[in-house]
Amino acid sequence: MDAKSKLVHIVIPAFRMHTQNFNNAFDGITEADALKRIEGRTNHIAWMAGNLVNCRYWLANILGIADADPNEQLFKEAKALDATAVYPTLDALKQQWHIISPKLFERLKNATDEDLLSGFNFPMMPSFVQQNKLNMVGMSIDRESYLFGQIGLMRRILDYPGMKYEVDESINY
Known part of the structure; x- marks a missing residue:
């Protein structure tokens, strides 16, 4: 993988695997089941x-x-679920995922060390985490991992098979 910064080499595989996992996580889930709460x-x-x-x-x-x-009004800053809101379909969310993900992947590949180490103020960060864009990349990967874990658990609770880790080689981001 060609990237300008060696700092992102460690996160690119996780980013790309999460891109793949998005399709796998929702495989077979009906729109009705996607709205069920336990x-x-x-x-x-x-x-x-x-x-x-x-x-x-x-x-x-x-x-x-x-x-x-x-759909920012529904999700900005990890906004809590609103039981009265109308949420987008999984198909609509898949389309949005595959619109932003290749753009973000290209940006990650083209980011410089200077870009990544530039400051970014995020009030939720503990004092031992330097506030810069690189750590926001790490935080984002962590958040995605957390959500995929929850989706995996919901799949089993709703009587779906566990998520597969199949890779679609045509998705190169």
């Missing part, structure tokens, strides 16, 4: 999918891509 206490899969998409748009914006998440 005992009215959990987030539903559609909310989790929307948060994943929003996470990619958030990171893209931090790295200088101006594209806006079309």
Whole structure:
């Protein structure tokens, strides 16, 4: 993988695997099941999918891509699930994921060390984490991992098979 910065080499494989996992995580899930909550206490899969998409748009914006998440009002800053809101379909969220992800991947590949180490103020960061764009990349990857884990659990609760880790080689971002 050609990247201007050696700092992103460690996150590119996780980024690309998450891109693949997005399709795998929702494989076979019906739109009706995507809106189910467990005992009215959990987030539903559609909310989790929307948060994943929003996470990619958030990171893209931090790295200088101006594209806006079309569903930002539902997901900005990990907004809590609104049981009265109408959430986008999984198909619509998949389309958005595959619109922003290749742009973000190209930006990650073309980022310089200087870009990545430039400051970025994020109030939620603990004092031992340097506030820069590189650490926002790491935080984003971590958030995606967390959401994929929750989706994997919801798949099993809703009686779907576990998520597969198949790779579609035609997706190169």
